[in-house]
Amino acid sequence: MGSPEHGIVVVGAGHAGCEAALAAARMGVPVVVVTLHAGRVAEMPCNPAMGGVGKGHIMAELDALGGVQPWAADRSGIQFRMLNRSRGPAVWGPRAQCDRADYSRRMARILGGVPGIRVVEGEAMGLLVRDDGVRGVLLAGGERLRAACVVLGTGTFLGGILHTGPERRPGGRFGEAPSVGLGRALEALGLELRRHKTGTPPRLHRDSLDMDRLEVQAGDDEPRPFSWRTASVRNCAVCWITRTPPVVQRIIGDNLHRSPLFAGVIEGTGPRYCPSIEDKVVRFPHHDEHTIFLEPEGLDTPSVYVNGLSTSLPRDVQEAVVHAVPGLERARFLRYGYAVEYDVVPATQVRRSLEVRGVEGLFLAGQLLGTSGYEEAAALGFLAGVNAVARLRGERPLVLGREEAYMGVLVDDLVGRDQREPYRMLTGRAEHRLILGVDSARERLMGRGVELGLVPERVFHVERSRWERREDAVRWLEESTLNPDPETRTAVRGVAGIELERQTTWAAVVRRQDVDLERLIRSLPPLAALGVEDARVVVSRVRYAGYLERHRREVERLKRLGSVVIPQGFLDEDVPGLSLEVREVLRRSRPETLAEAERLPGMTPAAMAILVSRLAGRGVDRG
Secondary structure: OOOOOEEEEEEOOOHHHHHHHHHHHHOOOOEEEEEOOOOOOOOOOOOOEEEOOOHHHHHHHHHHHOOOHHHHHHHHEEEEEEEOOOOOHHHOEEEEEEOHHHHHHHHHHHHHHOOOEEEEEOOEEEEEEEOOEEEEEEEOOOOEEEEEEEEEOOOOOEOOEEEEOOEEEEOOEOOEOOEOHHHHHHHHOOOOOEEEEEEEOOEEEHHHOOHHHOEEEOOOOOOOOOOOOOOOOOOOOOEEEEEOOOHHHHHHHHOHHHOOOOOOOOOOEOOOOOOOHHHHHHHOOOOOOOEEEEEEOOOOOOEEEEEOOOOOOOHHHHHHHHHOOOOOOOOOEEEOOEEEEEEEOOHHHEOOOOEEOOOEOEEEOHHHHOEOOHHHHHHHHHHHHHHHHHHHHOOOOOOOOOOOOHHHHHHHHHHHOOOOOOEOOOHHHOOOHHHOOHHHHHHHHHHHHHHHOOOOHHHHHHHHHHHHHHHHHHHHHHHOEEOOOHHHHHHHHHHHOOOOOOOEEHHHHHHOOOOOHHHHHHHOHHHHOOOHHHHHHHHHHHHOHHHHHHHHHHHHHHHHHHOEEOOHHHHHOOOOOOOHHHHHHHHHHOOOEHHHHHOOOOOOHHHHHHHHHHHHHOOOOEO
16 A cells, blocks of 8 residues: 555544544544534534434444444433333433534544544545545645545535525535535546435524423433443433424415425435425325424523424525414524535445445445434444554454344445435334344444454453343343242232242243233342343343344344355356346345345345355355
8 A cells, every 4th residue: 555644534524524533543543534614523413412213223332332422422412311211122212412512522622632633624625546546635725635545424515505495505514615526526436426405494592482382301310321431421401392283284385386395496315204394294294283392402502403393495484384383483593494405425336344346445434325314424434434444454344234233234224225315224124123222232242342442341341241140130030930839929929910820930920911020120139139221121131032032043044144255256147047137136236245135125035045056056165
């Protein structure tokens, strides 16, 4: 690679860029971060919240690997809630409302405090390319930043355009100019670009809200931090809930022709799972009301985020809609909602390491790859940074499987499937979600964080002792035998609230639907000694033991398939028995293993049997 001036250049200081830079620098590689605005690091241009169902799983895994976003969210968080607490740990969703300005300041201090990181304010206009690989970045003004690897995390800035009604202005987000030249540089490399769209709602002044007409939504009594670095968190803010009345349907319906979304002005595809209010009115006309969450943007600002009212309607229509909502009749606008349209690179053009196919040393991450959230962006940025370091060192990249992590599901969904809309992580996307809960993230991934040098070994050992205590409790429940004698029957009735009819185990008692689990957790010493959260995890693992074992068997099968590497030239051969459709899918997607091939659209059990047979006959090596 020669002697580049900088090991890695990261373009963009959003959530993807920050994680990429921090991971690489902490692994010992010098990094230059190029950003349009050095004073606006890790901004939260949409809702200043982290986590939730699916997204919270990603944060738990990022934390286990040594990422920084979870710790920063803990430090800047002002309200913490565990979503889905009434269900099993597999779908628990930790969520925090953060202080928007505080989060950005903290991440800026972290970037500035890590040795080996230099932040440069400027615009990346092009890429320095030689011998089918990148060798750095060209800045506006002509400065060249030479590097062995480049990570692009440009967010919504690539060709960004902001829309509010008929107003149309260039911008990556409110008050900031877009990036123009870099998109042309990517196209010059032969990459396809597409247009995506996202949006944000109005911000209202807190003092103008009628609190008496709003439903209060408080945080948890015992808030749970995201990170192993955090001992405790603040829970000092409340949110509020209201709902749109039927008249909002009429207001929006009467003004749809003024919406850039429905007037055909916006070409980009928007997120299905976070639609604008005008989109919701059109798609769900049978809904008379839509829930609105009013969430503070910080402790030292009057700004309130109107979650559920994302819109690009004209300003006068936004005012009419907001003022029709109970509790918001006299609301004052601090900022109007807008949509942003921007360029993305379809992720089928990158490898699972996030390196661009055919362009050595160029890695992409975040919304540039078509994702839609801070958490997804940070996870991709982390992986891109780690894998850029791996390329420099000639090591194998960090590639997580779908059966290992939600981060693996994220990458596989992006790279292996042609996503036509902004991607958002949902638990329903993970077929192995029973074994991928937030409760098991550290067990699954913290060892990898230690190997990367991003998690201290002492922390890993402390956490491992906690996992071992949980496993000891599971074994105790499975092995303890209860006899239906009068004394035991009385004891079981007192602890679990049920009648014991025959010889059994405590595990069988836990699996019964009529058992009083909360009383059992409080009263049974092996569970009470663990603490409430760990005890609930143990109970869940015992209750779903059969399902968990089925998932583990499937994971072992996938590991066997994943160890069979598909040779480069094999996909270009005419394999007898494969349909034309399957051949086209294989050649377009270029799977590297049988496990990746199995997940491609159009693959059938018969096609897989043919591939397995042909590769076995050729004595293909296992990876």
